[in-house]
Amino acid sequence: MIQKLFNIDRRIIFAFIFLSVLLPFLVKFDLPIEADKNVRTVYNKIEEISQKASGGIILMSFDYDNSTKAELEPAARAILSHAFMKNVKVIGMSNWPNGVTMAKTIMEDMAKEYGKQNGVDWAYLGYKSGAGLLMLNLSMDFHGAFPTDTRGEKIDQIPLTKNIRTIKDIDYVMSLSAGSGGIEEWIIYSQSKYNYAFAGVCTAVSAPDYFPFLQSGQMHGLVGGLAGAAQYETLINKPGTAIDGMRPQSVAHLVLIFFIIFGNICYFVNKKFDMKKERA
């Protein structure tokens, strides 16, 4: 019996995971979501720069693609909502070629929702190869790094970007990153040299990697995974897909923990039986 449980058919585990994700979408229940200090710092910074007479400018670098869209897009939408609500201007770019259309769609959707004008309130510059080198280059020569936006408009003629010469002319930089060519490169190639306010938005699995940068002050805020996005949605009081996603994620985690504990119980019982057999 124990041996059977020990070698449980993986399709049973798959079925449990499937149900643990599906059922919480159908059965709604409330969960307490409280923003941690790293998410709150990002929120507070956007609030702070919105007080500027010019409205403030954020550079959002969409350094991910569709594979991590489910985790990072809710955060991107929540931060854009917050920025547009507060009349903060947003410039978007990508270090991942596969994320260009996705990032542009998110920016267009949010701009439409808040009635923001392309070129005046927001701009999307697209993708350019180089990652770390691009970050270093645009930090010194913004117009040289991106001569045009995705519409083909010259960047030195776009009202939002014409006065941005270096990264220092931007109030807040954030990378929405799913790996290489994201947060770490921004810190290594640009932030540590030019010392500006920088925040990261990342997948839950990579969030622990960035804690040393938080302590050193190179990164002053972090929105980690879908949970971070749900916390941000709570702060701006605009429930979206992240808060909805907390139910299946919570239940799936519980099921996973149950299987890990159950697997260990089976392992120890099995070990005891084996020892008894050896003695006999």
Added chain:
Amino acid sequence: MKKNLPLTIAFIMGWLGILLDYIPHKVSEVLMTSITKGLMVTIAIVAFLGLYSLLNMHWIKIKRKNAGWGYSLLVFAGFFFMLIFGLYNQGDLFWKAQVEQGMVEWIYTYIFTPCQETMFSILAFFIASAAYRTFRAKSMEAGILLVAAVLVMFGVVPISGKIWSGFPEIAQWLLEYPNMAVKRAIFFGIALGVVSMSLRIIFGIERSYMGGEG
């Protein structure tokens, strides 16, 4: 010449990179901007080499009818479809910015996006199955790792706060202290390794990048 030229270039560019980074002068900034721009162009050119290498590998696979050669046909189909639609650009041709809601965007939204999302979502199932089979407290160290992992996994989801408010705090503490200390040590190790490897390349001690001589 074949050996000395790359070694000299590596030596000059290596020192130039270090010096320009530490000299806060306008000339150094201008020079750095030009160098990074040049390197970005080089990376873009290298992409063609990568493309040639990829297509050549799949072409050989098709020619020799190796196992799974049908998938290689899909690589060619995907590549040429995207290339043709990208260059055609709904009649505007490739020297103009990509047309909104054109074929390239359609293929990206309705073929590429669902495929990539599906691939990644399958991971959840495999992780659950792998965790059940392999995440065992076989030793004291594995036991500590298991308890920490379970506490973090549980503490980061809001349902834990509903059960006991201490769970999120424990998870946060684990992330901010033990995790950060270990990560920092790893980063220091990596950084020192990168510095020593860079110096070896600059001084011509490490030559494997020239063709595996070591």
